[in-house]
Amino acid sequence: MKGAPLKIGFIPLVDAAPLIIARELGFAEEEGIDLELKRSASWSALRDLLYVGQVDAAHMLAPVPVAGALGLGGAGVPLSVISVLSINGNVIGLGQELAYELRNKGHNFSFLNAKEAGKALIGSINDEFRIGVPFPFSMHAELIYYWLSEMGLPAPLGVSVRTIPPSVMVDALKAGEIDAFCVGEPWGSLSVENNVGTLLLPTCAIWKSAPEKVLATRTAWAESEPVLRDRLIRAVWRAARWLSDPSAHSLATEVLSRNEYLNVPAELIGRALSGNMVISAKGEERKIPGFVRFYEGAATFPWKSQAEWIGDRLASRNGLDRAKGREAAARTFRSDFYRAALGGTSAVLPGASSKLEGALSQPAVVTAAQGQLELEADSFFDGQIFEPSRT
Amino acid sequence: MSELLSIVVVESDRDRALQIVDSLRKAGEIEIYVIGTTTSLSREVQKRQPDVVLIDIENPSRDTLEELALASGPLERPVAMFVDQSDDGLSAAAIEAGVSAYVVDGLQPGRLKPILDAAIARFKMFERMRKELAATKQALEERKVIDRAKGMLMKAKGLSENEAYDILRKTAMGQNKRVADVADALVTAAGLLS
Known part of the structure; x- marks a missing residue:
């Protein structure tokens, strides 16, 4: 029996996995919904498809709905985040020339330490340094700005940041249009595989729990379709839980690698899921536990404080009132919808909907709505702690 | 802004670009530039400053266009797909047809409508052609696989071509699958065993 049809847009990236798995492994069907997945070529196109109702929900960069709420970009259609889809999962990579320069100056490519990597990078570039990110409103851009600025290179002022879609990133690096990139998997690994790039750092080394992709809908849709909305949230949550089991990875990579989804070899996709990254064409391996997270530590809970962090950064960079920006941002992350959908299930929901961001350097057990919940480490590389306006 | 409306069309397929230009010309007197390579997109758009x-x-x-439009001042000129956001029907029709219009400066909706109408009609036609081409290609591929599967059956079981096809067809019916899928499975399995 077919369930209620829902059209969901996605961009070919490893972190679209919860949506693809929800469809292919039957989690959507169990919830009585039939997901039609529509692949999109660019983030702005996907956002616009969502605006005009060509898709009901979309795989989206966490800062896009927030930027819209602040009046930055887009056509002004209010969007709501009904669930986070993934935490972390991006890599910063360098062109071979620049990587060679860093090695020459003694950098060890530990793929671990944001301070050392930042120092080595800043010591090897000149005024013309160009870095590609997939979209102006992305965690890629935010984390690059945060990292470089804290390291003493004012960004975006002091560097040339270019918008290049993920699928074009490797070609842009090869063509010499950029010197470095920050991109989601599998595109970083593909640059390694094609001997075009060397990976310098995973973005989780900058912020250990950065909300990366979200599940976004038009606010009007989320409010007028509570039944479908709740089913969708649950189906995606169940898919995420399935994905968190390492024994599921080989099947997950096979499914994701299909033509209609990512259309890249399964082995490249497996690197991100297992956290066993290969950082250079020489085959140097680095183990990054929690490279991308879909489930552990309430990964998909839409924390208002995450939205506020993004809103605060966007407002301050664009000369907007920061308090208002935070408030508008927090309203887009609908922890109320998430709670409504998962309330009666075995999901452990946090007691609060906002928390200090960056306070945990180690996993910690906190009080949940019922029982206890283990949160993952969420510290920033420079130890800053972000305090949301309401806790 | 000059009196003449200026439009940049981003399209790498030369024939398609020409046809789009033709239909836009019919919509009125317009300055049109075609950009073929996306590597120079940013530079060209900045140079032309189109409407x-x-x-x-x-x-x-x-x-990349989104970034350009933002750089031209996100707050004074909120970037919208379409100037007149109240005209939802037009936006939806354009998106459905596969047109993305970026309005780089404030522009009267009345001036935009005929352009978009023309672009929508043209894009729809290309969409149909693209789909037909894809369907034809798939049919050809499937034909090849079925022929290979038939050949294998004929050789292995000493059958005639018609008998071999009959086996494929019956198996497909029995398994509620398409003949092409059964043929594909046979070819794949034979490849693994050989």
Whole structure:
């Protein structure tokens, strides 16, 4: 029996996995919904498809709905985040020339330490340094700005940041249009595989729990379709839980690698899921536990404080009132919808909907709505702690 | 802004670009530039300063345009797909047809409508052609696989071509699958065993 049809847009990236798995492994069907997945070529196109109702929900960069709420970009259609889809999962990579320069100056490519990597990078570039990110409103851009600025290179002022879609990133690096990139998997690994790039750092080394992709809908849709909305949230949550089991990875990579989804070899996709990254064409391996997270530590809970962090950064960079920006941002992350959908299930929901961001350097057990919940480490590389306006 | 409306069309397929230009010309007197390579997109758009950029929704470089439009002042001129947001029907029709229009400066909706109408009609036609081409290609591929499967059966079981096809067809019916899928499975399995 077919369930209620829902059209969901996605961009070919490893972190679209919860949506693809929800469809292919039957989690959507169990919830009585039939997901039609529509692949999109660019983030702005996907956002616009969502605006005009060509898709009901979309795989989206966490800062896009927030930027819209602040009046930055887009056509002004209010969007709501009904669930986070993934935490972390991006890599910063360098062109071979620049990587060679860093090695020459003694950098060890530990793929671990944001301070050392930042120092080595800043010591090897000149005024013309160009870095590609997939979209102006992305965690890629935010984390690059945060990292470089804290390291003493004012960004975006002091560097040339270019918008290049993920699928074009490797070609842009090869063509010499950029010197470095920050991109989601599998595109970083593909640059390694094609001997075009060397990976310098995973973005989780900058912020250990950065909300990366979200599940976004038009606010009007989320409010007028509570039944479908709740089913969708649950189906995606169940898919995420399935994905968190390492024994599921080989099947997950096979499914994701299909033509209609990512259309890249399964082995490249497996690197991100297992956290066993290969950082250079020489085959140097680095183990990054929690490279991308879909489930552990309430990964998909839409924390208002995450939205506020993004809103605060966007407002301050664009000369907007920061308090208002935070408030508008927090309203887009609908922890109320998430709670409504998962309330009666075995999901452990946090007691609060906002928390200090960056306070945990180690996993910690906190009080949940019922029982206890283990949160993952969420510290920033420079130890800053972000305090949301309401806790 | 000069009196003449200026439009940049981003399209790498030369024939398609020419046809789009033709239909736009019919919509009125317009200055039109075609950009073929996406690597120079950013530079060209900045140089031309067009009123409108038309780009295929399937073109990933659409995100680069978004950045350009933002750089021209996100707060004074909120970037919208369409100037007149109240005209939802037009936006939806354009997106459905695969047109992305980027309005780079404030522009009267009345001036934009005929352009978009023309672009929508043209894009729809190409969409149909693209689908037909894809369907034809798939049919050809499937034909090849079925022929190979038939050949294998004929050789292995000493059958005639018709008998071999009959086996494929019956198996497909029995398994509620398409003949092409059964043929594909046979070819794949034979490849693994050989």
